[in-house]
Structures are given as C-alpha cells and as structure tokens.
Amino acid sequence: MPIDVEVQGLIETQRKLEQVVADIHGTPIVNAMKDATLLVQRGAKINAPVDTGRLRASITPEIRTMGNEVQGVVGSNVAYAPFMELGTRPHWPPIAALEVWAQRHGTTAYLVARAIARKGMKAREFLKKAFEDAKDRIYARFDKAVQEVVNK
Numbered sequence: 001m002p003i004d005v006e007v008q009g010l011i012e013t014q015r016k017l018e019q020v021v022a023d024i025h026g027t028p029i030v031n032a033m034k035d036a037t038l039l040v041q042r043g044a045k046i047n048a049p050v051d052t053g054r055l056r057a058s059i060t061p062e063i064r065t066m067g068n069e070v071q072g073v074v075g076s077n078v079a080y081a082p083f084m085e086l087g088t089r090p091h092w093p094p095i096a097a098l099e100v101w102a103q104r105h106g107t108t109a110y111l112v113a114r115a116i117a118r119k120g121m122k123a124r125e126f127l128k129k130a131f132e133d134a135k136d137r138i139y140a141r142f143d144k145a146v147q148e149v150v151n152k
Helices: 010-023 027-047 054-058 081-086 095-104 109-119 126-150
Strands: 060-066 069-075
Touching (some): 027 069, 054 081, 081 126, 095 109
C-alpha cells in the first residue's frame, strides 16, 4: 500500500528562513547594537572616575561587522583606562607618570607610587557596571530587533 505525501509551501518556507538568516545580520540588528553601545557608553561616562575628565571624554562606542558577525565595543583609547577598569596588583609604577597627578592632589609622586607598590589599585569597573545596569534594556532592544526580522 503506497503512501503519497505532498508538502506544500516548503520552498516558500525555505526562502523565508534564508531571508531571516540574512536579516539577522542586517539593519535591525545593527541598529539594536548601536542603541546598546550608546546605553553602555552613557553609563560608563557616569561611572568613570574623574580627575581631569580625559578618561570620561575618551569613552566611545564602535560597531564592527565581520562577515555574519555584528560586534559592539565600548572603550577608551587612553593608556590608563584598563588599569582604572581592572585595577592592578601591587607594583612600582613609573614616578614620572604620576608627578602631574600627585601635584594636582597635593602630594608627591613618590608617596603615590609607594602606595601602589604596597596595595596596588582597586578596580573601578565603570564599564562592567555600565553594562550590568543596562543589561535588561539591551536584551529588550535585541528582542525587539529579532521580532522586526521575524515579522518582516
């Protein structure tokens, strides 16, 4: 007893799935990533430690697309940014790098360097905190973008 099966709409379904895969890397997702990086940037600027304002002013977002991947990066190009974010173990820093800061704060570079050599620097985690604070809004924004793609 032969059985005949006919599947209707398979070609249309396959085309729709291929379009969804293409769109998932397209404008809705890129726009969601832009919004996400702006949320993190805003929070990081609020949370960043401030002395001269150079670190805060240097925090910028960037969107990178590589093949099928969309990346959002928020960071700083100032040399001391990673140390402010992550902290340091005890080490002897170069005194010359501390002289202007120490003078501005009424102390000597040697005393600051000695304190860092003894205790290190605590992590400020201003970027991490910015992401954690914005996480729910970021997820919601990406949910909306995926819905745009699926309902297209």
